Amino acid sequence: MRVQLALERMIHGGLALARMPDGQVALVRGGLPGEVVEAELAAKKGVLQGRVAAVLEASPDRVSASAHPGLDYGFIRYERQLALKREVVGDALVRARAPALDLPPVTPSPERWGYRNTVQPVARGGALGYRAPESHDFVALAEDPTANDAIAALWRRWGTLAAPKGVRELVLRGNARGELLAAFIASASARSLLPFAHALLAAGVLGVAYAPLDPRGRFRSGSERLAGARSILERYGRFELSVSAQGFAQPNPGAASLLYERLIALAPGGAHALDLYAGSGVIGMHLLAKYGRVSALEIDRASVVRGERDAARLGLAGLAFVRADARDLRIPEDADLVSVDPPRAGLSQGVRAAIDGSSVPALLYAACDVTTWARDLADFAGRGWRVTSAEAFDFYPHTHHLELLALLER
Numbered sequence: 001m002r003v004q005l006a007l008e009r010m011i012h013g014g015l016a017l018a019r020m021p022d023g024q025v026a027l028v029r030g031g032l033p034g035e036v037v038e039a040e041l042a043a044k045k046g047v048l049q050g051r052v053a054a055v056l057e058a059s060p061d062r063v064s065a066s067a068h069p070g071l072d073y074g075f076i077r078y079e080r081q082l083a084l085k086r087e088v089v090g091d092a093l094v095r096a097r098a099p100a101l102d103l104p105p106v107t108p109s110p111e112r113w114g115y116r117n118t119v120q121p122v123a124r125g126g127a128l129g130y131r132a133p134e135s136h137d138f139v140a141l142a143e144d145p146t147a148n149d150a151i152a153a154l155w156r157r158w159g160t161l162a163a164p165k166g167v168r169e170l171v172l173r174g175n176a177r178g179e180l181l182a183a184f185i186a187s188a189s190a191r192s193l194l195p196f197a198h199a200l201l202a203a204g205v206l207g208v209a210y211a212p213l214d215p216r217g218r219f220r221s222g223s224e225r226l227a228g229a230r231s232i233l234e235r236y237g238r239f240e241l242s243v244s245a246q247g248f249a250q251p252n253p254g255a256a257s258l259l260y261e262r263l264i265a266l267a268p269g270g271a272h273a274l275d276l277y278a279g280s281g282v283i284g285m286h287l288l289a290k291y292g293r294v295s296a297l298e299i300d301r302a303s304v305v306r307g308e309r310d311a312a313r314l315g316l317a318g319l320a321f322v323r324a325d326a327r328d329l330r331i332p333e334d335a336d337l338v339s340v341d342p343p344r345a346g347l348s349q350g351v352r353a354a355i356d357g358s359s360v361p362a363l364l365y366a367a368c369d370v371t372t373w374a375r376d377l378a379d380f381a382g383r384g385w386r387v388t389s390a391e392a393f394d395f396y397p398h399t400h401h402l403e404l405l406a407l408l409e410r
Helices: 078-095 149-160 191-202 253-266 282-287 301-314 349-357 370-382
Strands: 002-006 009-011 015-019 025-029 036-044 047-057 122-124 127-131 138-140 167-174 180-186 207-212 224-228 232-236 239-243 270-276 291-298 319-323 337-340 362-367 386-393 403-409
Touching: 002 015, 002 025, 009 078, 025 036, 078 370, 078 386, 122 138, 127 149, 149 167, 149 180, 180 191, 191 207, 191 224, 232 253, 239 282, 239 301, 253 282, 253 362, 253 386, 253 403, 270 282, 282 291, 282 301, 282 337, 291 301, 301 319, 349 370, 362 370, 370 386, 370 403
Parallel strands: 025 047, 180 207, 270 291, 270 337, 291 319, 337 362
Antiparallel strands: 002 036, 009 015, 015 025, 036 047, 122 127, 122 167, 127 138, 167 180, 207 224, 232 239, 362 403, 386 403
16 A cells, blocks of 8 residues: 655664554655655554655755665665664664763764675676665666776676576675675586686686585585685775675775774773674684783684684784584683673573673673663673673664674673
8 A cells, every 4th residue: 555654753674664644653664754745654563564666755864776686775865874873873782771871973984885895786687786665676776886996897897798597696805905806606516617717817807616506595505716816905994804705704894903902992801702603703813902911702613714724823822712512601710701692593592691600800802783782781681791882883884783792891
């Protein structure tokens, strides 16, 4: 159905909340608080949801949007994006019944465009692009405005490279030096794609990897190197670290570096820090500025191997990796700090109980999901912890996503 709505406020997920004449809540994409719009709505999971079909009274903060289908805040002036993200964080904390906090302004990304060092486009008919949200519709793009210069250079040339039909998706990772890695997500065999991999090397790509197309997600069936380098170096905060096309690393190094410096400033300091969900150890490496040694616990073998190699190359003797599951956590009695950077699901009840049941005096909590972060902060506050600092960082301009950091002390 198509209805006229006055949009009230933004909530998590890039949705504007409005109310129907009968008081029923409607959630709308593509609108700004204060606007009057016509929206196409349908019931979804018991809630009316939809998209703006026409703007009747536009906000002064509405701007022309990029064609990129993943930029759900792309029609909003950047300063207003930051203000809305701060409001969403505050709303999540209130809903979670966390203690009242004085949230500072969201720390902006150093770059508003061209900030991403990794993208994962669909390849189709000599074009690159992305699927529309909640759809399989393909949106071809002449460029990705969020991609850095190294990625943009290959994107512009892609149509001239005669990619085989079996290449269904790409992962491109480029660093500030202009070096680029690529990974094919393909329905064709690795062997059949070797000639094209070498053609990319001739075009300036440093290394190419392969993964079979898997409906469960990229790299769920493993990956292999086809040609050239396996990794390149990228600076995150105080360290140049190895990154690959297949492995996770924060896609906005400039914004991530600001968070890592803030993390160092917040850390109380001591002899021993325990870093959970450590990945390849970037947070643990930065904690060495305040702690004599850091134990980095991570379940993924490839991340541990990469982290150990980087630590050895950088001479970080105080960082020790432990390959283990955080759910089997045993916090050492000498730990002065626990730092966590969990997946979107946040900390499980067992991990929260293990931290609370230990003698550790401080917890640094980095997160990528505002609702589970707020839930966990409220839970620790209910156990007697004090949220000393809570703030947000804009890693993903023109989207609703953000990163969060909090310090909790007993």
